[in-house]
Amino acid sequence: MKVDLTVNGKDISVDVEDRMLLVHLLRDVAGLTATNVGCDTTSCGACTVLLDGESVKSCTVLAAQASGHEVTTVEGLAAGGQMHPVQQAFHTQHGLQCGFCTPGMVMAIVSLLKENPHPTEEQVRNGLEGNLCRCTGYHNIVRAALTAAEASSEVPA
Amino acid sequence: MIPSSFTYQRAGSIEEALALVAEHGDDAKFLAGGHSLLPLMKLRLAAPEVIIDLGGLRELSYITDQGSYVAIGALTRHHDVHSSGLLTRDIPLLAHAAGQVGDPQIRHRGTIGGSIAHADPASDLPATLLALDASIVARGVEGEREIPITEFFQGLFETSLEPEELLTEIRVPKPASPGWSFQKFTQRAIDWAIVGCAVSSGRVALVNMGGTPLRATTVEQALAGGASPAEAAAHAAEGTSAAEDIRATRAYREHLARVLVSRALTESAARS
Numbered sequence A: 001m002k003v004d005l006t007v008n009g010k011d012i013s014v015d016v017e018d019r020m021l022l023v024h025l026l027r028d029v030a031g032l033t034a035t036n037v038g039c040d041t042t043s044c045g046a047c048t049v050l051l052d053g054e055s056v057k058s059c060t061v062l063a064a065q066a067s068g069h070e071v072t073t074v075e076g077l078a079a080g081g082q083m084h085p086v087q088q089a090f091h092t093q094h095g096l097q098c099g100f101c102t103p104g105m106v107m108a109i110v111s112l113l114k115e116n117p118h119p120t121e122e123q124v125r126n127g128l129e130g131n132l133c134r135c136t137g138y139h140n141i142v143r144a145a146l147t148a149a150e151a152s153s154e155v156p157a
Numbered sequence B: 001m002i003p004s005s006f007t008y009q010r011a012g013s014i015e016e017a018l019a020l021v022a023e024h025g026d027d028a029k030f031l032a033g034g035h036s037l038l039p040l041m042k043l044r045l046a047a048p049e050v051i052i053d054l055g056g057l058r059e060l061s062y063i064t065d066q067g068s069y070v071a072i073g074a075l076t077r078h079h080d081v082h083s084s085g086l087l088t089r090d091i092p093l094l095a096h097a098a099g100q101v102g103d104p105q106i107r108h109r110g111t112i113g114g115s116i117a118h119a120d121p122a123s124d125l126p127a128t129l130l131a132l133d134a135s136i137v138a139r140g141v142e143g144e145r146e147i148p149i150t151e152f153f154q155g156l157f158e159t160s161l162e163p164e165e166l167l168t169e170i171r172v173p174k175p176a177s178p179g180w181s182f183q184k185f186t187q188r189a190i191d192w193a194i195v196g197c198a199v200s201s202g203r204v205a206l207v208n209m210g211g212t213p214l215r216a217t218t219v220e221q222a223l224a225g226g227a228s229p230a231e232a233a234a235h236a237a238e239g240t241s242a243a244e245d246i247r248a249t250r251a252y253r254e255h256l257a258r259v260l261v262s263r264a265l266t267e268s269a270a271r272s
Helices: A022-027 A086-093 A102-114 A123-128 A140-154 B014-029 B037-042 B078-082 B086-091 B092-098 B112-118 B124-131 B217-224 B228-232 B250-271
Strands: A002-007 A010-015 A050-053 A056-057 A070-072 B006-008 B028-031 B048-054 B063-067 B069-073 B135-140 B144-146 B153-155 B166-172 B180-185 B197-200 B203-207
Touching: A010 A022, A010 A070, A010 B028, A022 A050, A022 A070, A056 A102, A070 B078, A086 A140, A102 A140, A123 A140, A123 B217, A140 B086, A140 B197, B006 B144, B014 B028, B014 B048, B014 B166, B028 B037, B048 B250, B069 B086, B069 B092, B078 B092, B078 B112, B086 B092, B092 B180, B092 B197, B112 B124, B112 B166, B124 B197, B197 B250, B203 B217, B217 B228, B217 B250, B228 B250
Parallel strands: A002 A070, B006 B048, B028 B048
Antiparallel strands: A002 A010, A050 A056, A050 A070, B063 B069, B069 B166, B135 B144, B135 B166, B180 B197, B197 B203
């Protein structure tokens, strides 16, 4: 079937199998391989992307369901060579070890901060319940989320 | 993992969805948010030949105040139920329980109608709606009917929906008394409940203590007879038939039911 969607601001129109998952469209068709497949069972959050601005697990969305919608992957965050505040915060707080969960963590935090721009540490930890870090680097990931929230509040509205 | 092959159809209206399911019969499955059905299809535990995607039916996503009850469209997502000001004010148990389903990503996709129609006894919302004495609206080609939730869950993943009916709305009466509680015991934050419990207006419903969500009627009777939360909760496992699995034995689930019901009744009393 034909699917038409916008990925990182770019229109994509492509014929795919009806059963194709969004994550495979992103990786294998669009060539955007930052989004990882981890558990493949809606648990680990490594495949998290934004669908119409909200975090979803792209291993559990059909490409067909995303047709007509906007998808953002971690490749689409940086604008004009400038890292997104969440990416910058991961850098300054050393929010990653092996890096496998990082794209999903970053996208989950972007979505979280959009819904709750000034979360408490507890709200960040609850908000990341759908993302697993096998290196158990959670402390720095949570610090990165809080740093990004602070950085965003310094930017005049 | 990739589901086995199927034909994808997107319904543009409720009428079109009903026509498609009438055409394809048992070979077809409705797809709402897809967070129960797609994981089963990826594991090849379900292999429908036709998927009828309801995702475009925006007219089934709403939360409206109907005076004595709140009407919730079947395609309303857990995220929207959780963040609804109306529900937080008038039916806080439901707003809270919807926020306990899965994780934020799952709540951005999963729908209240999908969860109820899937009828997994380990899910949070079936038992919550049982405690709230909700009713279910189903539409077929011949019209609409309202099913009391006490008659809705028939068995493991089985409901009283007819094969060609579409669940369209959930009606939730505003509780008569302010006390409520929702308790859930899990291994990891995003897991299904090993056991859970919802309490509202003297009704007590259990998650994952049998093939369907169950009312703990002996507990309710004890409460009505003036028993304390601790005394009433001692009856929580009566009439249940909890499964044994990798997470828990039946005896452990029965113990959890007594502990969680006791906590829930105490919390509910404190809110009254």
